[in-house]
Amino acid sequence: MASTAFDTHLEGPHGAHGGHHHPSLQHQFDSLEQQKESSTLGMWMFLVTEIMFFGALFTAYVIYRSLFHGVFATASHHLDVTLGAINTAVLIGSSLTMALSIRAAQLNRRKTIVLFLLLTILLGGTFLGIKSVEYGHKFHDHLVPGPHFAPEDPAIQAVADKAQVFFSLYFIMTGIHALHMIIGIGLLTWLAIASWRGRFDSTYYTPLECTGLYWHFVDIVWIFLFPLLYLIGAHAR
């Protein structure tokens, strides 16, 4: 395929001239670089839909928080700031190991890619473990919205209906966030196996790059969830 105006517009000259064809280069692309660029752009398009998806939940949060300002602060007291902060640190650490696994691919270090992917999986699993402990506490304290919502705290009982809105948002937002992490861990497991088999090196690591974008996006969602859910009533504790 001839080098088109669109092609030169992207990144200058590409070398798909004759002879050697990289095994990972699909035939519709002129070069690996163009292929990676297209994949990255496509991944970002998907992430934009994810921004809007979580955005609807954040909008619901903003509306109800503005309506039930005091109740949200009171209900927020029942979330564990320490566990939430630890989980934030765990997730930030997993973003670092994810970024380092891509760097390892750029440096052609096969085993290092696998190591950092496994660390990322481990940290993601740690996050989900801590999250499930927190969920357990909420069930134990009858803070799950629905017919069994019966918190002992009289401050919550007095505003039970509005407090259930807070806990509904808490469970939906953190639950969908956790679902994204479970999907991410599935993708990382597949990548770890493919990396071990030598699928990725400095010439081709697009699946690592795109999964990395997804993983970091999920981290960003948590960066907003943590203060908005856990910290809004901290000063009145």
Place this chain on the structure above:
Amino acid sequence: MSHNPESTLKWYIAVFLFLMVMTGLTVAVAKMDLGAMNDVVMLVIAVAKALAVILIFMHVKDSTRVTALTVVGGFVWLGILIFFTLNDYLSRGDLLLNVPGK
């Protein structure tokens, strides 16, 4: 994309430390009573953390302009979603009349 492995490592570590410090800071500030400023500080810190992740970990700093434009476009639409929805809700004086448990 820049491929200088030494400089990317420094950037990654720097962003990691920045994110950790900012997490500590946001928890510390949340425990002080600053009135409405609590929310402002919390959101400024969260946006700063998100920007660091997007620019460095997600490589948007070194991306093509069309990718960067896509990212910006996504957040502009998020802004439209939140701004116009709130514009509607907050301008209705009788909104709370139909909320159960009010």
